[in-house]
Amino acid sequence: MITIYKSKNDIPRDLEYIELNDIFFNQNTVVKLDERAREIIERIDESKWLSKYKIESKFNGTALDIDCLSTGCKTVLNILYFPDKVFCIKECGDNALEILYYLNGGSVYSDYAMIPFDMKAVQVREGKSIRIIADYEELKGWWANEK
Amino acid sequence: MKSKPIVMEHFSTVHTSFIVNFEFTNNITILTGVSAAGKTASFSFIKENTAINPNIVCLNYLDYQKDIKDVLVHTEGKLIVIDNADILLDDEVRKYISMDGNNQYLIIGRNPKNLFATKENLFELVSKKKGEITEFQIRPYL
Numbered sequence: 354m355i356t357i358y359k360s361k362n363d364i365p366r367d368l369e370y371i372e373l374n375d376i377f378f379n380q381n382t383v384v385k386l387d388e389r390a391r392e393i394i395e396r397i398d399e400s401k402w403l404s405k406y407k408i409e410s411k412f413n414g415t416a417l418d419i420d421c422l423s424t425g426c427k428t429v430l431n432i433l434y435f436p437d438k439v440f441c442i443k444e445c446g447d448n449a450l451e452i453l454y455y456l457n458g459g460s461v462y463s464d465y466a467m468i469p470f471d472m473k474a475v476q477v478r479e480g481k482s483i484r485i486i487a488d489y490e491e492l493k494g495w496w497a498n499e500k
Numbered sequence: 501m502k503s504k505p506i507v508m509e510h511f512s513t514v515h516t517s518f519i520v521n522f523e524f525t526n527n528i529t530i531l532t533g534v535s536a537a538g539k540t541a542s543f544s545f546i547k548e549n550t551a552i553n554p555n556i557v558c559l560n561y562l563d564y565q566k567d568i569k570d571v572l573v574h575t576e577g578k579l580i581v582i583d584n585a586d587i588l589l590d591d592e593v594r595k596y597i598s599m600d601g602n603n604q605y606l607i608i609g610r611n612p613k614n615l616f617a618t619k620e621n622l623f624e625l626v627s628k629k630k631g632e633i634t635e636f637q638i639r640p641y642l
Contacts, residue, residue: 372587373561373564373587375561375584376561397535397536398535398536400536411536412541412627412629412634413517413632413634421541422536423535423536423540424535424540424584425534425536426535426536441587443586443587443609443610443611444535444584444586444587444609444610446534446535446536446537446610447534448534448535448536449534449535465611465613
């Protein structure tokens with residue numbers, strides 16, 4: 354399951370935090386893409402993955418450089434291929450969040466709630482506290498500092 | 501927050517088979533919605549148009565190292581289009597934007613915090629196919 358931080362101060366020092374998902378994807382993740390990326394690209398961006406560096410535009414069918422993927426899709430792929438880093442998820446739409454919450458691992462950060470309606474259990478970390486939350490309202494409450 | 505657009509009520513541009521055709525009803529338009537709707541593509545077409553349209557200023561993650569508030573303070577009479585707003589705009593800049601009476605804003609992002617936004621500020625992108633042409637419009641976000 355994914356791990357969520359709501360304060361940058363809680364991110365362990367040995368975990369690098371990445372805020373600019375577009376640049377990180379273009380410079381690092383793209384070379385690691387394998388078949389696992391195909392379904393994610395199709396489900397979030399409704400685009401076909403043509404080759405390592407090409408996708409097919411959902412709008413007009415033309416071949417585009419893979420840097421044209423949405424930031425939400427790039428963020429999910431960053432998390433999938435770099436579970437040892439923490440990624441900002443503030444630029445993810447609901448369609449990206451729905452996939453993101455079902456990843457088997459990886460760490461994410463947002464200081465406000467970013468929750469899809471269809472969510473799976475996640476691990477949340479605040480200070481030394483680690484909890485597992487599987488309920489939408491409970492997770493929303495955690496983000497809002499409700500006791 | 502309800503306030504009439506002070507720079508332009510309509511913007512349109514063409515990029516090959518794509519048309520951007522936006523009607524603005526508010527001075528701050530927050531363009532939100534799912535990933536891959538075409539928001540950043542629309543941004544790139546608007547940015548291309550700045551080469552021939554002096555009334556528009558575009559900012560995105562490539563401006564991450566800039567002092568965004570300083571850029572806004574020294575801008576007057578423009579439509580300021582901001583992509584990647586959720587990582588580019590801090591609380592101070594958001595409050596400045598909400599009070600800025602000199603510029604109009606199109607903000608592409610999901611967090612309306614400190615922009616004093618109401619549902620009248622929230623819009624989503626819709627694309628319409630006409631043959632090989634794809635037209636992007638904005639409509640109120642439900």
